[in-house]
Amino acid sequence: MTPDNDNKTLIALAEKFGESVIESKIDRGDAVAVIAPGAVHDIIAWLRDQHDFKMLADLCGVDYLPREPRFEVVYQLHAMGRGERIRLRVQLGGKAPEVATISDLYPVADWLERETWDMFGIVFDGHPNLKRILMYEPFEGHPLRRDYPIERRQPLIGPRN
Amino acid sequence: MALKPLLGDDNFVTTRLDQVIGWARKFSIFPYPFVTACCGMEYMSLSSSHYDLDRFGAAFPRFTPRQADMLFVVGTISHKIAPLLKRVYEQMCEPKWVVAFGVCTCTGGFYDNYATVQGIDTIVPVDVYIPGCPPRPETVIQGVMMLQEKIANGKQDW
Ligand code: SF4
Numbered sequence: 025m026t027p028d029n030d031n032k033t034l035i036a037l038a039e040k041f042g043e044s045v046i047e048s049k050i051d052r053g054d055a056v057a058v059i060a061p062g063a064v065h066d067i068i069a070w071l072r073d074q075h076d077f078k079m080l081a082d083l084c085g086v087d088y089l090p091r092e093p094r095f096e097v098v099y100q101l102h103a104m105g106r107g108e109r110i111r112l113r114v115q116l117g118g119k120a121p122e123v124a125t126i127s128d129l130y131p132v133a134d135w136l137e138r139e140t141w142d143m144f145g146i147v148f149d150g151h152p153n154l155k156r157i158l159m160y161e162p163f164e165g166h167p168l169r170r171d172y173p174i175e176r177r178q179p180l181i182g183p184r185n
Numbered sequence: 186m187a188l189k190p191l192l193g194d195d196n197f198v199t200t201r202l203d204q205v206i207g208w209a210r211k212f213s214i215f216p217y218p219f220v221t222a223c224c225g226m227e228y229m230s231l232s233s234s235h236y237d238l239d240r241f242g243a244a245f246p247r248f249t250p251r252q253a254d255m256l257f258v259v260g261t262i263s264h265k266i267a268p269l270l271k272r273v274y275e276q277m278c279e280p281k282w283v284v285a286f287g288v289c290t291c292t293g294g295f296y297d298n299y300a301t302v303q304g305i306d307t308i309v310p311v312d313v314y315i316p317g318c319p320p321r322p323e324t325v326i327q328g329v330m331m332l333q334e335k336i337a338n339g340k341q342d343w
Contacts, residue, residue, distance in 0.1 A: 159300075160265050167299040176299065179264045181271060182307040 031055045033075055033110055041067055055110045064114055065124040068099065072129055077101035077110065080126070083136035085144035089170040094118035095146055099126075116146060125151040143168035207337040210280070212242035214332075217253035219273060222260030224287040227319040236322040241329050250276040255332070256309070261289040262302040274309045280342060282312045282332055287319050294318060 034048045034055050044063035049056055059067055071077040081100040088094055093115040101110050114123055125148040127133040137148040138157040145166035148154055156163065163178055177183075218228055231238055238244045247253040250273045262270055274283065285305055288294035291314045293303035305311060312335060315328040 158265075172299070174298075177264075177303070178299070179302065179307075180268050182267060182302065 033071070033108065036075070037067065037071070040070065051111075055108075056113065057110065058113045058115065061114050061116060061123050064097075064099075064112075065126060065129075067112065068101070068126050069129055071101055071110065076103045076105050077108075079104055080130040080132050080136070081109070083126075083133055083140065085140040085146050085168070087144060087168065087170045089118075092118060095121045095144060097123055097140065097146060120147070121145065122147040122149055124149050127151055142166065145169065203341045204337075206341040207339065210341070211333040211336040214241070214243035214255045214282075214329075214336075215245060215247045215253045216243055216255045216257045216284075217248070217250050217273070217277070218246050218257045218259055219270060220257075220259040221262060221266065222289065224260045224289065224319040227322060227325070228257065228259045228286065231322040231325050236326065238326070238329065241326070241333060243329055250274070251278065253277055254281050256281065256283045257286055258283065258290045258305050258309075259286040261294070261296060262305055262308075263300050264302055265300075267302050267308055270305065271308050282336065283309055284313045284315065284328060284332060285311045286315050286325065286328075288316050289318070290314075291316055 029050045031050060034057060037057055038045045038048060041059070041063060044060040044067065045057055046060060047058040079102040081102045083097065083099050086096040086098060088096065095116040095118065097114045097116065099112040099114075101112065102108070116123060121144070123146065125133065125137060127137060127148070128150070134151070134153070135157060137151055138154060140146050141148060141151075141154050142156045142158050143166055155161075159167065160180060162180070165172055165176075218225075220228060230236060232244060232246065243255065250256070254277065256274055256277060258270065274281075283305075285291045289296060289301070290305045293301045295318075297303070302308065313328045313332045315325055317324050320328075
């Protein structure tokens with residue numbers, strides 16, 4: 025979709041990837057694009073190599089229950105040379121949220137994707153070591169999902185409920 | 186004062202063994218600071234010169250639990266670190282005391298969530314609870330003095 029603004033990166037992105045860019049806009053001064061799950065790896069590789077977005081500032085998950093598609097993965101990219109930022113959002117369905125890893129493009133994504141997996145249960149296809157990073161291995165479920173019971177405690181030692 | 190001396194004619198003192206040991210012990214506390222979070226800042230101010238925990242004989246932190254007799258649990262305890270806290274406690278020799286420093290250790294504080302232990306007394310026995318987020322050094326000093334009373338007046342093992 026062609027953006028209704030004059031952000032050069034968003035225009036180039038829409039020209040290059042066409043249908044894979046579902047929405048693009050300027051949200052409170054930041055360039056934001058909603059992209060199709062299948063195109064994540066290609067788009068980010070292209071932004072990194074052609075548009076100098078050499079830094080992955082953050083990668084995180086969001087749970088929008090009860091909306092469907094329920095989950096979002098948000099990528100914040102930063103072009104160090106000119107101080108430009110772009111935010112990419114990918115919407116994923118609730119049944120088996122899965123998206124391609126970008127840990128081969130940005131080594132920092134390794135731990136960020138593990139955190140997103142740990143907290144939201146979003147699978148990053150192709151990740152070399154997708155296991156829990158904050159919670160302990162015996163922990164069941166993903167605590168930042170909105171349907172994780174707020175009272176549920178899973179201590180390693182001490183009283184359980 | 187726990188030592189209740191009775192000065193005799195020839196300048197001798199009579200007391201009970203329990204009392205004299207308690208009196209010695211209460212001024213010879215070796216804390217092990219188990220510092221995990223923001224309360225550690227207050228612990229630093231407490232143990233440095235301005236508030237001077239040394240006045241209570243409790244200034245010299247030992248960084249191995251085997252040489253300590255007071256476990257200062259300072260900061261939020263997550264479920265992930267709880268087994269380590271228990272292990273540190275078990276490594277300390279008797280007699281030993283535990284001080285819960287800050288609301289996080291007393292009850293979990295405002296971290297009423299999946300990650301935080303809701304009071305370290307679910308894991309180890311606690312002698313003194315010091316509330317506050319973080320507690321003022323004066324509050325901690327009061328807690329340490331209460332612990333001293335407890336040490337001095339308790340039954341002593343030797
Ligand atoms: S009681 Fe307050 S200051 Fe102390 S560790 Fe908890 S949150 Fe931090």
